[in-house]
Amino acid sequence: MIQVEKVTQVFASRGGSVHALDGIDLHVREREFVTLIGRSGCGKSTLLRLMAGLLTPTQGRVQVAGELVTAPRPDVSVMFQRPALLPWRSVVSNVMLPVEICGGDKKRYRDRAHELLELVGLTGFAGKYPHELSGGMQQRVSLCRSLITRPKVLLMDEPFSALDALTRTEMSEELQRIQMELATTIVFVTHSIEEAIVLADRVVVLSPHPGRLRETVDIEIPRPRDLGLDTHAADVARLSSRLHALLAAPPRETTDHRMVHQ
Amino acid sequence: MSLTAPRAARSGSLFVSIAAPALSMFGVIGLWWLATIVFEIDSFLLPSPKDVVEAFLRQPDYLMDQTWVTVMETVEGFLLAIVAGVPIALLIARSELLERMIYPLLVAVQAIPKIAVAPILVVWMGFGSTPKVAMVFLVCFFPVVISTASGMKSTPSELAELLRSLNAGRAQDFFKLRVPYALPQIFVGLKVAISLAVIGSVIAEFVGASAGLGFVIVQSGASADTALAFAAMGLLSVVSIVLYYALVLLEKRLLPWAEENR
Numbered sequence: 001m002i003q004v005e006k007v008t009q010v011f012a013s014r015g016g017s018v019h020a021l022d023g024i025d026l027h028v029r030e031r032e033f034v035t036l037i038g039r040s041g042c043g044k045s046t047l048l049r050l051m052a053g054l055l056t057p058t059q060g061r062v063q064v065a066g067e068l069v070t071a072p073r074p075d076v077s078v079m080f081q082r083p084a085l086l087p088w089r090s091v092v093s094n095v096m097l098p099v100e101i102c103g104g105d106k107k108r109y110r111d112r113a114h115e116l117l118e119l120v121g122l123t124g125f126a127g128k129y130p131h132e133l134s135g136g137m138q139q140r141v142s143l144c145r146s147l148i149t150r151p152k153v154l155l156m157d158e159p160f161s162a163l164d165a166l167t168r169t170e171m172s173e174e175l176q177r178i179q180m181e182l183a184t185t186i187v188f189v190t191h192s193i194e195e196a197i198v199l200a201d202r203v204v205v206l207s208p209h210p211g212r213l214r215e216t217v218d219i220e221i222p223r224p225r226d227l228g229l230d231t232h233a234a235d236v237a238r239l240s241s242r243l244h245a246l247l248a249a250p251p252r253e254t255t256d257h258r259m260v261h262q
Numbered sequence: 263m264s265l266t267a268p269r270a271a272r273s274g275s276l277f278v279s280i281a282a283p284a285l286s287m288f289g290v291i292g293l294w295w296l297a298t299i300v301f302e303i304d305s306f307l308l309p310s311p312k313d314v315v316e317a318f319l320r321q322p323d324y325l326m327d328q329t330w331v332t333v334m335e336t337v338e339g340f341l342l343a344i345v346a347g348v349p350i351a352l353l354i355a356r357s358e359l360l361e362r363m364i365y366p367l368l369v370a371v372q373a374i375p376k377i378a379v380a381p382i383l384v385v386w387m388g389f390g391s392t393p394k395v396a397m398v399f400l401v402c403f404f405p406v407v408i409s410t411a412s413g414m415k416s417t418p419s420e421l422a423e424l425l426r427s428l429n430a431g432r433a434q435d436f437f438k439l440r441v442p443y444a445l446p447q448i449f450v451g452l453k454v455a456i457s458l459a460v461i462g463s464v465i466a467e468f469v470g471a472s473a474g475l476g477f478v479i480v481q482s483g484a485s486a487d488t489a490l491a492f493a494a495m496g497l498l499s500v501v502s503i504v505l506y507y508a509l510v511l512l513e514k515r516l517l518p519w520a521e522e523n524r
Contacts, residue, residue: 052427078427084420088442088519101428129519
């Protein structure tokens, strides 16, 4: 579904250039749930923005559904760390924003908007304004907005990181349920190992300076999973310690790279 | 529901919204009256509230006509400043080159004491209402431009990125995001401008006018009728208050979602 080939991203900045990503190869299959994990500065958000068409790679190419990505596509939705709701629009009108912008049939989508709000447990909040909702509810609205156009791909940039632990758990469970119902391909950026394991079919570990693909780890725990994961505690512990090791120790060449700087 | 409760308590209290300002107003008038009686101040120096009301009742029709003249000058100049100021602010917000070219000119014009310009406006535009409207325009222009320009530049990056991820066009980005987001800040500028506007029209009426409350004040000074001057000043405050709160009301009606209107 998503094909990233030899992608390198360099940002020009004051005092030189920043090497954000270096030679990334990644293939995300249809209906797969991939989580991208890594320390800050590993370029995971950059990689997501490249897939979204918000950035153009310095080298290499990104394809979605067999087409080269040059601009944001209507069948790819992005969900950000913050809810990014327009404060003057009601909940349902925020959900309808993508339909308005791409000029879709509003009447037909309005029913879908209400269905989605029901799906995330916001029935009865359609006419409320964002400031009347809690952070978790706002992020649910944001999720509905990214699903309204029935995207083939959903790109999520640490969408639950600003929420409290309890809401976060709820949202993870909801997201899995929604993915199973809607059959969407999801790429999810996170810095939480637990979240990465619970959500993913495959965890992609990135290493920083420059961002490189360190390793991919398959998660074969059957769904639906919950964050407690009591039935698979052993698996989770094993995977979690493996990911910890991958994230903690930088690969050899990066160590050398740092020593040169010192 | 608990989210809306504290707000309801704050704005719902009749005492705070109506009785409190009325109480402070009548308190000050009462002290003033008491002072004129206790210290037996000559009405020529400081007329009592009663003298002022009598001065008004001696020629109410004349004074209301003069008030109307001042109101019209004020409103016309104010609207003109919006019509001219908002488009210029949009240009400034759009282009850094224009910003660098226009801002120094604006500041230079703003730095000129407006009272110094009043006689020149009379030379250019005669004794009618035109120089008064022009003066109000000059006074209002700066706050309108500054607030609109900074409002247009205050769009949060996450909302700008959202619209970009939806592949919104320039017009959609402008009308669906940037303009509505700027409105609360534009209203701040409008409120500053309207409070200055009345001062502007009075300054202009001090120089070569044959009507308006400023003219009444100059005339009453010449005939040593202090009570009449006070009556005119009282009317000016009423005009200011009415115009200001009309704007506040309009803002609450148009922007119920804005932070300060909740």
